[in-house]
Amino acid sequence: MSPLGKRIFQFELRAQLRSPGLWAALLVVAALLLFNSVDSWESAPAQLLIKLVGGVTSFVFLLSAFVTLNGLSREEREGFSDVFYALPPTNAAIYGGKLAAAAVSLSGFLLLVLSAALLVGPSQGEFGLQYWTVSGLLLLETALAVAAGMAVAALLTALVTQHRSRYVLALLWLVGVTLLVGLGFASGRYEWLSFSPLNMGEDPYFFSLIFGFFPGSAGIARHMLVQVFLVVLLFLVGRHRFLCRRENVDQRLRRLIASALVLLVASFAWQYAAWGQYRATVAAQVNYHADARFSKADSNARADWQSLSGEGDLRYGVGVAQNFHVARYHINLRLAHPQNGLQAEVIMLIEEPTQSSLFFTLHRTLAIDGVAWQPTLGESLNAAAQSANPSWQPIAWQRAGDYLRVDLPPNAVVSPEESLLLRITYAGPTNDAWLGWWGNNPVQFVTKQGAYLQAQLGWYPLPGGWRLGAAAGVMVNGVYKAGMPPPQPLRLTSPETGYRQSEFHLQVRTRPEWQVIANLPATGTIVWDTCPSVPSFTSS
Amino acid sequence: MHGALRHKGRRKDRLALTAAFKCIFLLCLASLRAGRRREGLKQREAAALAFSIQITDLTKQYRKGPPALNKVNLNIQSGMFGLLGPNGAGKTTLMRILATLLQPLSGEVYVGGVNLADNPGAVRAILGYLPQDFNTYRRLTVRQVLDYVALLKGLDAAAARRQKVELVLAQVHLKEKRHTQVAHLSGGMRQRLGIGQALLGDPQLLIVDEPTAGLDPEERIRFRNLLVEISKGKVVLLSTHIVGDVESCCSRLAVLNQGNVCFTGSPAELAAKARGQVWEIAAAEEQHTTLPASARVIATRRIGDTVHRRILSPMRPLPAALPVEPTLEEGYLQVVKAGATP
Structure with missing residues (x-):
């Protein structure tokens, strides 16, 4: 930097540090981090950190643009620009100094992210490689968001003469990018995400980092490349426009712009090709259930939260007492039915049901057909026999979102030594379900390759109230990658849920060529029974 | 002893000689620098002029x-x-x-x-x-x-x-x-x-x-x-x-x-542009005077009951009007009005 550039840098840095705007921006980001942490504190450290930082990227982008605009348009705002630009410093010194000062003052965002990383992991005893990889990537993500905000600010400064309009346009830029990302999600065009500042809290990247799904670290790297070239291009175009207004533009700058444009197109094409391959194979949905509708799912989900006045906070599903133990599950599962994505009959051997209300967690998109019970009277569970047993008695149940309350009749509450059988039949979509304004079901788990029964879906009734997709205890899953070896039921590492382990008998009926992968607890017996053809399945 | 004294004397001579050379050298340097400074000053003055x-x-x-x-x-x-x-x-x-x-x-x-x-x-x-x-x-x-x-x-x-x-x-x-x-x-x-x-x-x-x-x-x-x-x-x-x-x-x-x-020139030259076109009329306040369309009142000042008007006009606007020496402002107005070229 030239000596005059250094003086401008020092002056600007002092002005930025004195500006209430910068401190307000840092405060907003710190508050968002804090808010996200309160919201997701029960998540595992790496996931928590992604949620903390991923959620603030857009704000970091916008606030960086605002802080940079504040510095770049200081003289215009103060009515000093004519005198300032007639002073000896060159444009390079002026804008170099101002942008450098903005970069230094915006590094406060990076410090906040670093502090979060140093606080979250170590405080929960997490020192694994995955955690620190995630932390490093999140720092890079924040730096890219800052750079993108600065680039947009520089471009707008060069293009727009009215300095107040620049702030509005920066905001509109963010709105536009957010819309593009939304459209990308809605249409499955995940490559469009590359034009937005990287947000690792977004589904494909979040699942990549935590579970190793596609696009993996390569996809994240490709996104970062697109962003880097986009940022460089915005800066160069801004410089070009600025020089067009004040000085002559040399051919070198034009060549640089052309190079950046070529690199941007190439990096985006790379990302596009990768996602295209993914769409054609891994994520390709099975056509015949794509338009399935589930009226029961709607009616099930319509119950009022308040009507389920159980213990704990049902709105978040955490802390509801698990007042019974499921000793054994017998799950009869059918996947990719022509109408319903998933149909299941689950018979549970429930021990110690000391209270009349039993709480379960079952994903909201899975609509319940019915709940019935019968006493075991000391007999062993034989699901095939029990399924046809006419002594099943329907019982009352209520649904609220992911939570199910089953109200046992008075004579069903037995002593701690005894047990009962509970049968729940349900069906639901297996892909991309709309979850209201909170977003879509993140994983299309029935694809051309196979079915992935993961804990986020709560595809079988979990005893007690759990926050699906967030709680460390039920979130832990296996890894599903394209080109994986034949179906393997994956075992969980032991979650700290306070569960006693259950025994599982799982019968999966599906297409023979599919891979079917499921999350199930570490202990228990799994009978893996993939049928050669899809049989008809009837639930009572 | 004698040799040592003689050696000491030679050393003194050498030191004196060196000091003299040093003085001459420094004087030359100072005069050279002063010359250059004077030259620089002259150049700067010339440049400034x-x-x-x-x-x-x-x-x-x-x-x-x-x-x-x-x-x-x-x-x-x-x-x-x-x-x-x-x-x-x-x-x-x-x-x-x-x-x-x-x-x-x-x-x-x-x-x-x-x-x-x-x-x-x-x-x-x-x-x-x-x-x-x-x-x-x-x-x-x-x-x-x-x-x-x-x-x-x-x-x-x-x-x-x-x-x-x-x-x-x-x-x-x-x-x-x-x-x-x-x-x-x-x-x-x-x-x-x-x-x-x-x-x-x-x-x-x-x-x-x-x-x-x-x-x-x-x-x-x-x-x-x-x-x-x-x-x-x-x-x-x-x-x-x-x-x-x-x-x-x-x-x-x-x-x-x-x-x-x-126009380019001195203030006097600009003022002169209106020479012969500036007139003054003194009239009682209540006396109504109608000026020709080409005439323009530039200034009005009151002295007692009389109002003195300065008028810019290519010809005598009224029989009572007297020619006066133009000011710079009148010259400027004349130049702007006439769209005169230098």
């Missing part, structure tokens, strides 16, 4: 409307040069081009022999500029603003910078306000601050656009004197609506109208 601005066929056109400057040719020598013209004449455009803030459509400008288009940086290094509506960082104090501008003008040494800032503060009478925030200055004080920042760095070219607007009469006179004082060996380009400012300060001036130079 020769410092001028040549403007050739300068044209500037904005996207909409007629040309703001239309093939303007001016030769501005060191000293104070006034720019007069009605609103929209192109004065500010010309000044902004000279201040490297605008690019002309065509034409050439040489400032002190430097082509403005090729080397705007060199021009900025010798420039002091005060725009029409001066404002600056509101939250900074007067001294902080001047200090920052001085830094950007290359006054690196803290002591020298402080000294220069203090000098300028004294020149523009803002010493007592040095610790006041700009936001708390009155319009006139802010204008003085603008003048102060333009004076920093001893600019060879000082461009001042409407500098006395907003100043009280005392400050205006003081400022005129200051401009005259600093204009020795420099070009001070003064644009103003106040003809009195130009009259009292500038040895030469130009009149711009609709992007064209209507």
Whole structure:
């Protein structure tokens, strides 16, 4: 930097540090981090950190643009620009100094992210490689968001003469990018995400980092490349426009712009090709259930939260007492039915049901057909026999979102030594379900390759109230990658849920060529029974 | 013993000889340096004397409307040069081009022999500029603003910078306000601050656009004197609506109208443009006088019950009208009205 550039840098840095705007921006980001942490504190450290930082990227982008605009348009705002630009410093010194000062003052965002990383992991005893990889990537993500905000600010400064309009346009830029990302999600065009500042809290990247799904670290790297070239291009175009207004533009700058444009197109094409391959194979949905509708799912989900006045906070599903133990599950599962994505009959051997209300967690998109019970009277569970047993008695149940309350009749509450059988039949979509304004079901788990029964879906009734997709205890899953070896039921590492382990008998009926992968607890017996053809399945 | 004494004596001689050589060498060096300094001074003085601005066929056109400057040719020598013209004449455009803030459509400008288009940086290094509506960082104090501008003008040494800032503060009478925030200055004080920042760095070219607007009469006179004082060996380009400012300060001036130079010359020459066309009529207040369409009342003053009117007219407007010696303002009005060419 030239000596005059250094003086401008020092002056600007002092002005930025004195500006209430910068401190307000840092405060907003710190508050968002804090808010996200309160919201997701029960998540595992790496996931928590992604949620903390991923959620603030857009704000970091916008606030960086605002802080940079504040510095770049200081003289215009103060009515000093004519005198300032007639002073000896060159444009390079002026804008170099101002942008450098903005970069230094915006590094406060990076410090906040670093502090979060140093606080979250170590405080929960997490020192694994995955955690620190995630932390490093999140720092890079924040730096890219800052750079993108600065680039947009520089471009707008060069293009727009009215300095107040620049702030509005920066905001509109963010709105536009957010819309593009939304459209990308809605249409499955995940490559469009590359034009937005990287947000690792977004589904494909979040699942990549935590579970190793596609696009993996390569996809994240490709996104970062697109962003880097986009940022460089915005800066160069801004410089070009600025020089067009004040000085002559040399051919070198034009060549640089052309190079950046070529690199941007190439990096985006790379990302596009990768996602295209993914769409054609891994994520390709099975056509015949794509338009399935589930009226029961709607009616099930319509119950009022308040009507389920159980213990704990049902709105978040955490802390509801698990007042019974499921000793054994017998799950009869059918996947990719022509109408319903998933149909299941689950018979549970429930021990110690000391209270009349039993709480379960079952994903909201899975609509319940019915709940019935019968006493075991000391007999062993034989699901095939029990399924046809006419002594099943329907019982009352209520649904609220992911939570199910089953109200046992008075004579069903037995002593701690005894047990009962509970049968729940349900069906639901297996892909991309709309979850209201909170977003879509993140994983299309029935694809051309196979079915992935993961804990986020709560595809079988979990005893007690759990926050699906967030709680460390039920979130832990296996890894599903394209080109994986034949179906393997994956075992969980032991979650700290306070569960006693259950025994599982799982019968999966599906297409023979599919891979079917499921999350199930570490202990228990799994009978893996993939049928050669899809049989008809009837639930009572 | 004897040998030792003789050896000591020789050593003394050698030392004396060396000292003498050293003295001669230092004297020569000092005289050489003094010569060079004198030469440098002479060169600088000569350069200062020769410092001028040549403007050739300068044209500037904005996207909409007629040309703001239309093939303007001016030769501005060191000293104070006034720019007069009605609103929209192109004065500010010309000044902004000279201040490297605008690019002309065509034409050439040489400032002190430097082509403005090729080397705007060199021009900025010798420039002091005060725009029409001066404002600056509101939250900074007067001294902080001047200090920052001085830094950007290359006054690196803290002591020298402080000294220069203090000098300028004294020149523009803002010493007592040095610790006041700009936001708390009155319009006139802010204008003085603008003048102060333009004076920093001893600019060879000082461009001042409407500098006395907003100043009280005392400050205006003081400022005129200051401009005259600093204009020795420099070009001070003064644009103003106040003809009195130009009259009292500038040895030469130009009149711009609709992007064209209507006149260049001295104030006396401009005033002479209206010679034979300025008339005075003295009449009682209640006496109604009808003037011909070509006549225009320029000034009216009352003495007792009589009203004296100065009228600009190519011919005697009334039989009672007497020819009078024109003022600069009347010359200016005549030139603008006639669209005269130099």
